[in-house]
Amino acid sequence: MNTPTNARFNHRKYRPATVIAKTDRRWPDQTLTTAPLWCSVDLRDGNQALIEPMSVSQKQQMWALLVSMGFKEIEVGFPAASQPDFDFVRWLIEANQIPEDVTIQVLVQARDELIERTYEALAGVRRAVVHVYNSTSPVQRQRVFNLDKQGILDIAVNGARKVASEAKRYPQTEWVFQYSPESFSTTEVEFAVEVCNAVIDVWQPTPQKKAIFNLPATVESSMPNVFADQIEWFCDHVNQRDSLIISIHTHNDRGCGVAAAELAMLAGADRIEGTLLGNGERTGNMDIVTMAMNLYSQGVDPQLDISMADDIIATVEACTNIKTHPRHPWLGELVYTAFSGSHQDAIRKCLSKQQDDEPWDVAYLPIDPRDLGRNYQSVIRVNSQSGKGGAAYLLEQQIGATLPRWMQIELAQPIQRRAEMQEGELSPEQILHVFRAEFMNNDGRYSLAGYQIDKQGNQYHVQASINDGSQLTLIHGHGSGAISAFADAMHKATGIDVQIVQFDEQAISEGSDATAMAFVQASIRGSRYTAVAQDGDTLSASLNAILFTINKAIIDSRAVA
Template sequence: MSAKNTAQPKNPAFDYTKYRPFAFAPKITNRTWCDKTITKAPIWTSVDLRDGNQALIEPMSIEQKMRFFKTLVDVGFKEIEIGFPSAAQVEYDFTRQLIEGGHVPDDVTLQVLVQAREHLIRRTFESLKGARRAIVHVYNSTSKVQRDKVYQKNYDEITEIAVQGATFLRDLAKEYPETEWVFEYSPESFSQTETDFAVSVCDAVCQVWRPDLGQQVIFNLPSTVESSTPNVYADQVEYFCQNLPMRKHVIVSLHTHNDRGCAVAASELGLMAGADRIEGTLFGNGERTGNMDIMVMAMNMYSQGVNPELDFSNMSEIAQVVSECNQLPIHPRHPYVGELVFTAFSGSHQDAIKKSLDFNEKHSEETQGVWDVAYLPIDPAHIGRGYQDVVRINSQSGKGGVAYILQRDFGFNLPRWTQIDFSRVVQNEAESRQTELTSDDIITIFEKTYLQQNTLALQNYQINNDENEVTFNGKIVKNGETLAINGKGNGVLSAFVAGVSEQLGKNIHVINYAEHALTQNDVTSTDANAVSYLQLNVDGEIYSGIGTCSSTVSAMLKATLSALAQAGV
C-alpha cells in the first residue's frame, strides 16, 4: 500500500473546505451520449469578434475586426458573431460597415448579442438594417448564484425577463421584413442552473417565438463558468434535449468556457449528447481561461477522419492574423498550432517517427496513404507545417533524430552503426553548449567529424583487376608525409585496407560497409554525388568513417581514411 500524502499547505488561505461539490447535475438514468461518437461536423459559430474581443486588454479596432472577419470567412465559418452593437459605438459602426460595404458573403450569417432590454434590442435591430440574414442573440442569467445574490429574483421573475426579451425580439423583427431573422436565446450560466429550470425558461421563450410554426430558433446552453467534469455537462445537455417540449423544432447550441481546462472535451461530449451547434473562438481566446477552442475541436475531428467543414490548411497564416489582432501570443505547446507541438526532442520518439515515416515510404501500397505515424496525430504538412518542425536536437535526443535531420535536410542516409557513433558526438556537443542544435549545427559537426579530417588524405591511385585478385597501388598523405600503399585483395576495398595495414603496421578489418547516391548535395558544403559509410576494427577497437566524392570508389577509400583518422593512426 502506498503512503498517504499528509503534506499541509504552507499558506493557510489555501483551504479546500471552502468549496462544495457541483450541485446541479440532473438525475438522468437513460443517458445515451456515452455510447455515441462524433461522425459529422456541427454548425460552427465563431464568437471571436464579440466574446473573444471583450476579453482583450485592448479591444480590436474596426480595421482589426475587418481583417479577422475576412479570415473567419476564409476558414469557412457560416455564422459569425460580430459584436454587441448596442453596447458601444465601435461595435455599431463595424456592423454597419460590414453590411453597407458588402463584406458579408451570401452564405454567411451575422450574429449579434444583446441583453433582454427593449432599448438595447431596438438599437440592435437598427444596426442590422439591410442584412440578408441575421441572428439576434438575447440572454439573461438564470443561475442560482445570480438569482440569489446579483438580481435577488425568484424563478418567475427571472422567467419574466426572458419572456419580455423574447417578446421584444419577436415584435421588433417585424419592422425589418427584408431580413431573414433567426432568434437565439441563452439561459446564461446554464452550467450553474438547475437543468429543469433551464428547460422551463426555454419552453417559456418557445411559447413566444413558436418555432413549431416556422420561426427559426436557437437555444444556446453556455458553460459560462465551467464548474463540473465534462460528463456532467453532457448529462445537462442530454436532459435538456430530452425534456424540452419543442426540441425537434429548435437548434441546440453549446458555448463552453475553459475554467477547468476541459472546454473542448465538454463540447465534444455535449455534441454526443444531442447538440447541433458549437460556439467558440480560434485558439480559445476569451474571458478568464478562455472560450472553447474551435480550431482544436475541429482538428480533433479531422484527426479521426471526420470532415470538420473548416479549412485550417494554412494554419500559420491564420495564427498570425489571430495573434496580431488579439495582441496575444500563442503558446508553443498549443495543440496543432504551437511552434513545438510536432517537435520531438526525445531520442526514442525521434527514432519511432523516423522508422514510421520510412516504413510508410517503403510500403505505400500497403498503407494506401493512411496517416499512421508514431507520436504524430496528424501530418504536419496538412496544415502547412514543414517536417523541419518534427525533429529537433538537444541533449535528450538520440540517434534517430540526428539521422532524420541528416537524411531530411542533407541526403545522408546513415546506417544504424554510424547513427550510434555520430549520436554520441552530437549529444556531447549539445551537453557542452547546453542548448538546442540547429540543422546547420548538425551538418557542421558531421562534416568536421568525418569529412574534414586532415590527418590522412588520398593522393592518387591505380587499380588493376586480374581474374581472381584486385591490386591497389597508390599514395596517401599522412600529416604531410606521402606514403605508398600497395595491396591485394578480392576487391578494391580489401586491397586498399591490406596495403594500409601493411604500411601503418596496424591490424585492420572491415566490419560494415554501405553506400548510396547523394542527391541533395546542393545543401551541403560538398560537391559529391556519392557517399560511403565504413566501420573498421583497428587493433581491436571499432571506428566509423564517412567519405564523399563524385566517384563511388574514391568515396569508399576516403571513408576508410576517415575511420582511420578517428582511430588516430
Template sequence: MQSAPVTKYRPFPPVDLPNRQWPNRTITRAPIWCSVDLRDGNQALAQPMSVEEKLEYFEMLVKIGFKEIEVGFPSASQIEFDFCRRLIEENRIPADVWIQILCQCREDLITRSLEALHGAKRVIFHLYNSTSPAQRRYVFNAERPAIRDIATHAVSFLKSRMAPLVAQGTHIRLEYSPESFTSTELDFALEVCEAVTDIWQPTTAEKIILNLPATVEYATPNVHADQIEWMCTHLTRRDRTIISLHTHNDRGTGVAATELGMLAGADRVEGTLFGNGERTGNLDIVTVALNLYTHGIHPDLDFSDINDIREVYERCTRLEVPARQPYAGELVFTAFSGSHQDAIKKSWDTRKSTEPWDVLYIPIDPADVGRSYKAIIRINSQSGKGGVAYVLEHEFGYQLPKLMHKEIGRLINDLADATGRELTAPEIHDAFQQEYLQRTAPVVLETFKTTERNSTVKCDAKISIDGQARKLTAEGNGPIDAFVRALAETALPKFEVLSYAEHSLGKGAEARAVSYIQVKTERGHTLFGAGVDTNIELASIKAIVSALNRTLAKR
C-alpha cells in the same frame, strides 16, 4: 490552500440521468460552427481590435468557412455599432453567412441593436439573461418568475419591433441563452427555454437556437454532457430546436466538455480560434475541428494554412499562440526525445501514401495544416540517433547508413550537452562536416587515379602524412580494395572495410556523390568515414581517408 478536509469548496452535484445515452454514441459529423472571436474573444483583449483589424479578422473567418459569425455587441459601444454597419453597408457579408449579434434582454438595447442591423440579409439575434441561483440572489435579488419574465418580455419585444427589418428583406433567427446554464437548476433552465420558445413559435424549417453556455466551467465534462442530454430529452419541441454549446475553459476541459456535449445531442458549437476569451478562455474551435479531422470527419472548416491563420490572429489580438497549443503551436510537430525521434523516423520512412495516416507520435499529417516536415525533429541533449539522422536527411540530403546513426547521434548529443541548448539544423550540419568531411590531418589525399588490368584495378595515389608526401600504388578487385592495400604498405594503422554505401546528393548538373565507409581497426574498433565528390570513385576514397583520420584522432 486550506488544509484537509477542504470545507471552503463544495463538489458539483451530479445529474439524475440513469438512462444516459451519450457514453455509447460516436460523433459522425461536424456540428454547426459559430465563431465568437469578434465579440467574446475581442472583449477579453487588453487592447480591443480596431474596426480595420476586425474587418481583416472577419474576412479570415469567412475564408476558413464559418457560416455563422458573431460580429459583436452593437448596443454596447459605438465601435461595435460602427463595425456592424460597415459590414452591412460595404457588402462584406457573403450571401451564405449569418451574422450574429449579442444583446441583453433590455428594450433599449434591443432597439439599438435593430438599428445596427438595417440592410442585413441574414441575422441571428442572440438574447440572453442570467438564470443561476447566484445571479438571482446577488445581482437581481429576484425569484424565478421574475427572471423568466425578463426573458419572455425581451423575446416579445423583439418580435414586435423587428417587423420593419423583416419587411425590408432581413431574415432574423432567434438565439436565446440562459446565461450560466450549467450553474442553473435544470428544471428552471428548461422552464425558461420553454417559455421563450412558446413566444417565438419556431417551426421545423425555422428552428430556434437554444444556447446552453458553461459561462464558468465548474463541473467535469461528463456532468456537462449529462446536463445537455437532460435538456435534449426534456424539451417538448426538440425537432424545432438547435441545441448550441458555449463552453469555457476554467477547469482546462473546455474541449472535452464540448465533445461530450456533442455526443449528448448538441447540434451547434460556439467558440474562438485558439480559445481566446475571458479568464482561461473559450472553447478552441481549431482543436475540436481538427480532432474531428483526425478521426476521418471533415470539419467543414479549412485550416490547411494554420500558419497564416495564426499570424493574423496574433497580429490582430496581440496574443501569442502557446508553443504547445494543439495543432498550431510552434513545438507540436517537434520531438526532442531520442526514442520518439527514432520511432517517428521509422514509421515515416515505411508508410505508404495510400494507407491511413499512422506515423508514431504525430496524429495528423503536418502538411494537412500547412506545417513543415522540417520542424518535426529538433535536437537537444535529450535527442537520439534517429533524430539527428532525420535532420541530416530531410534538411541536407544525407542518407546515413543505419549503423552510422548511433555514432553521429553520440557526437551531436555531446555537442548539445556542451552548449546546454537546442541545436539548429545548420549547427548539426556543420558538426557533421567538420567531423567527417573536412578532416585534413594527419592524412591528406593529393591525387588518386585508377587503371583497369584484366580483372583487377591498379591505383596510383599521392598522399601526405603529417606534411610528408608519399606515393602509393597497389592492385585490388576495385578502387577501394586497391587503395586499402596501398595504405597497408605504410606505417599507418591497419584496418579492414566492413561496409560501404553511397547515394547522390542533389539533382541535375550540380549533383554530387556521397560515400560512407565503415572500417574496423586492428584494435577491434569500428567507425565510419564519409566523403563527397562529383566523382563517385573519389567520394569513396575520401571516405576511407575520413575514417583513417578519425581513427588516428581517437588514439
C-alpha cells in the same frame, strides 16, 4: 490521516457541483461522425476579453480570416453596448462585406432599449441571428438581480417578445432568433427548461424555421460528463425539440472546454460557439481550432479550413496581441517536434514505410504535419538539448547576440549535418561559418536600396526601393506594423505572399558603431524559410532579413522546377 490546514488554501469553503441522478444516459455510446454547426465569437466574446480591444482594422483582418476559413455564422459584436461594435456592424452591411452564405450574429441583453438599438444596427442586412440572453442561475437570481424564479422568467419572456416584435419592423431581413439562459451549467435543469419553454411559446419555432437555444457553461464548474448529462436531460425535456438548434458555449475554467463541447455533441447538441485558439475571458473560450482538428484527426471533415495554420496564428496574434503557446494543441510551434532520440528514430522508421495511399500511421505524430503547412524538418531535429544549447552558446560569443529559442532549433539542423559530415567536433569559427552560410547569405534576386516609413493612426505605410539585379523598383504597402507593411508591399509588387511566423531583433553593440541583428522565419508558398540580417539600422536589418527569406523561396522554387 491529518490534512494540513492553510487558511489561504482551504478546500472546505467549496461545494461540489450538483449532478443529475441519471440512469438512462445514452451519450456514452454515441460517436462523433459529423462536424457541428460552428459559430465564431472571436469578434465579440473574444474581443471583450482583450486588454486592448481590437481596432477597426484588426476586426476587419479577423473577419477576413474567419470567412476564408469557412465559418458560416460569425458573432460580430454587441452593437447596442458599444459604438465601435455598432459601427463595425454597419460597415459590414453598408460595405457589402458579408458573403451570401455567411450569417452574422449579434448579442443583446433582454432589455427593450438595447434590443431596439440592435435592430437599428442590423437594418438592411440580408440575414442575421439576434442572440438575446439573461442570467438564470441561483447565484445570479439571489445575489445579483435579487429576483425570484418568476422575475427571471418574466425577463426572458419580455425579451423574447421584444425581439419578435422588432423583427416585424424589418421584414426585408431573414431573422433567426437565439436565446441563452446565461449560466445554464449552474442553473437547475428543470428551471432552465421552464425558461426556455416560455421563450419557445413566444417565438413558436417550426422545423422549417428553427430557433437557436444556446446552453452556455458561462463558468466551467463541473466535469465534462456532468455537463453532458445536463445537455441530454435538457434535450429530452424541452418542448418542440425538432424545431430547435441546440447550441453550446463552453468556457475553459477547468481546462475542459473542448472536452465538454465534444461530450455535449454526443448528448444531442447541434452547434458550437467558440474562438480561434481559445481566446476569451478568464482561462478562455472553447478552442474551435482544437475541436475541429480533433475531428479531423479521426477522419471527420471539420467543415473548416485549418490548413492555413500559419495564417491563423499570425492573424490571431496580430489581432489579440496574445502569443500562441509553443505547445498549443495541433498548431503550436513545437507540437510536431521530437527531441528524444528514441522518438526521432521511431518517426524516421515510420515515415520511411508510410505510403501516400494508406491511412496515416506514424508513431508520435497523430496527423501528417504537412496538412498544416509544416514540413518534416521541424519534426526530425537534433535530439540533444545540450547540443543545441552548446552550438548556440558558442555562436553567441562570436556574434554578440542571444539567439531566440526558435533560432537555436533552426541552427541545430545545419550544425548537425556539418558535424556528421565532418565526423568530429566543430570549432566556434566553423559554427559561425555555417550560421552565415545558411542564414545570412543573400545571393538571391532582391536587395534593399532604401525605404521610408510613415504612421497614420494605427496603420504603417512603407515606400521602399528594391533592387532586383537589373533595376530599382519602388514598392508601396501598409499594415499594422512596419514589418507587415513591408510584407504587404512585396506581395503587391511580386505576388509573393509572406507570412511572418517568428521574428526577433537585437542590438549587438552600442554607441556610434551600434548595429542590430534581425531574425526572421517566414511562411512562403507553404514552406518555411529562416534568415538573419545585420545592419546599422534596426529596421533595415529586419527588412533585409525578410528579403533573404523571399530569395531563399525563389531559389528553392527554381530548384524544384
